[in-house]
Amino acid sequence: MLRYLTAGESHGPQLTAIIEGVPAGLKVSAGAINRDLGRRQCGYGRGGRMLIEKDQVNILSGVRWGETLGSPVTLAVVNRDWENWESRMSPDPACYDESIRVTRPRPGHADLTGALKYNQRDVRNILERSSARETAVRVAVGAVAKALLAEFGISICGFVTELGGIKAKRPDLPNAELAARLAESELFTCDPDADIAMKKHIDLMKQNGDSVGGVVEVNVSGVPAGLGSYVQWDRKLDARLAMALVSIQAIKGVEFGTGFAAAATPGSQVHDEIVYDTAASTFKRTTNRAGGIEGGMSNGEDIVVRAAMKPIPTLYKPLRTVDIDSKSVIEATVERSDVCAVPAAAVVAEAVVAIEIANAFLEKFGGDSIAEIRRNYESYMAYLKGF
Ligand code: EPS
Numbered sequence: 129m130l131r132y133l134t135a136g137e138s139h140g141p142q143l144t145a146i147i148e149g150v151p152a153g154l155k156v157s158a159g160a161i162n163r164d165l166g167r168r169q170c171g172y173g174r175g176g177r178m179l180i181e182k183d184q185v186n187i188l189s190g191v192r193w194g195e196t197l198g199s200p201v202t203l204a205v206v207n208r209d210w211e212n213w214e215s216r217m218s219p220d221p222a223c224y225d226e227s228i229r230v231t232r233p234r235p236g237h238a239d240l241t242g243a244l245k246y247n248q249r250d251v252r253n254i255l256e257r258s259s260a261r262e263t264a265v266r267v268a269v270g271a272v273a274k275a276l277l278a279e280f281g282i283s284i285c286g287f288v289t290e291l292g293g294i295k296a297k298r299p300d301l302p303n304a305e306l307a308a309r310l311a312e313s314e315l316f317t318c319d320p321d322a323d324i325a326m327k328k329h330i331d332l333m334k335q336n337g338d339s340v341g342g343v344v345e346v347n348v349s350g351v352p353a354g355l356g357s358y359v360q361w362d363r364k365l366d367a368r369l370a371m372a373l374v375s376i377q378a379i380k381g382v383e384f385g386t387g388f389a390a391a392a393t394p395g396s397q398v399h400d401e402i403v404y405d406t407a408a409s410t411f412k413r414t415t416n417r418a419g420g421i422e423g424g425m426s427n428g429e430d431i432v433v434r435a436a437m438k439p440i441p442t443l444y445k446p447l448r449t450v451d452i453d454s455k456s457v458i459e460a461t462v463e464r465s466d467v468c469a470v471p472a473a474a475v476v477a478e479a480v481v482a483i484e485i486a487n488a489f490l491e492k493f494g495g496d497s498i499a500e501i502r503r504n505y506e507s508y509m510a511y512l513k514g515f
Contacts, residue, residue, distance in 0.1 A: 138261035139213035152198030173468025236441030270479020273486035286478030291342035296322035337445025342470035353428035355488040364424025372480040381436035385419025
């Protein structure tokens with residue numbers, strides 16, 4: 129089983145992740161992890177923090193000479209901004225400074241509810257951990273998961289399908305071609321006309337001191353039928369993917385395949401008919417409205433999942449809030465922020481989907497080394513052809 133923990137605050141020394149369950153013999157490249165970290169920092173509408181950070185991974189355990197050992201893999205992403213926060217975020221009580229206590233919680237963030245839950249009189253003690261900064265190290269974990277999946281021909285591509293209500297055309301292309309096109313777009317879409325409209329909208333939102341959300345899609349190709357299970361609620365692959373996606377900061381909705389549209393469509397136009405591809409000795413669907421998952425299991429078609437991201441809660445034209453000390457109505461605090469982080473969310477969504485698919489893959493074909501997993505995987509794939 130693949131499991132991981134992250135730790136670290138947005139303005140602390142670093143973000144850290146420990147991954148348990150990575151099989152031995154997996155090729156792990158810091159360069160590949162750094163490419164994903166760099167992609168997460170991009171996107172039109174990102175804020176000032178992205179000018180400070182150049183996120184790179186430090187691999188601190190579980191990897192030797194480019195290959196995993198089977199022991200826990202520890203990844204760290206240093207916060208360059210830490211040098212500006214050493215006193216304000218110091219563990220040393222002598223650094224306490226009453227004058228910088230934050231008492232005006234931002235509507236839409238974890239600030240107020242976190243302060244109530246953890247009995248904190250300074251909402252910075254909440255926002256530092258609830259910040260989307262944490263997603264940087266989750267992207268690093270996701271890159272390790274993507275490397276595992278790539279060993280077995282499974283590819284993952286995340287992109288933006290809507291931003292501020294503006295929809296982007298989504299060409300029906302293989303992931304490799306999709307990824308090449310997306311790399312040309314500052315909004316991580318495959319629709320240059322939509323990019324122009326989206327950038328104008330982001331500029332308008334910035335002028336208005338506002339923020340903007342959108343919809344990201346992740347497409348997973350090459351997943352064999354049979355990952356996940358219908359036999360128990362917490363083994364359903366779509367349930368796990370939905371939890372992983374909603375765990376990303378600002379994500380408020382998830383759908384698979386045609387998703388919510390299916391609720392208004394007759395069953396005869398929703399369910400994917402089944403055919404048999406004799407040449408490939410495999411069952412196929414004539415359509416993929418289910419988004420590659422039926423009964424909580426991968427069905428062998430591409431897994432297609434979308435996530436809805438709310439606009440970032442920090443507004444440079446702040447909404448009203450209540451000061452937690454005086455209880456007086458006041459404008460919410462303004463923390464440095466992005467106007468739009470939807471493209472970044474596409475990279476984070478790719479990562480968390482990769483982790484869940486890798487986890488389900490190891491549940492099905494688990495072994496202690498890549499070689500052993502490959503034997504299990506190839507035996508299963510041969511069995512499917514002969515079914
Ligand atoms: C982010 C880092 C944060 C924010 C942003 C995204 O850095 P800082 O708080 O120093 O500006 O810019 O986080 C949010 C907008 C949020 O509301 O959590 C990052 O690394 O993605």
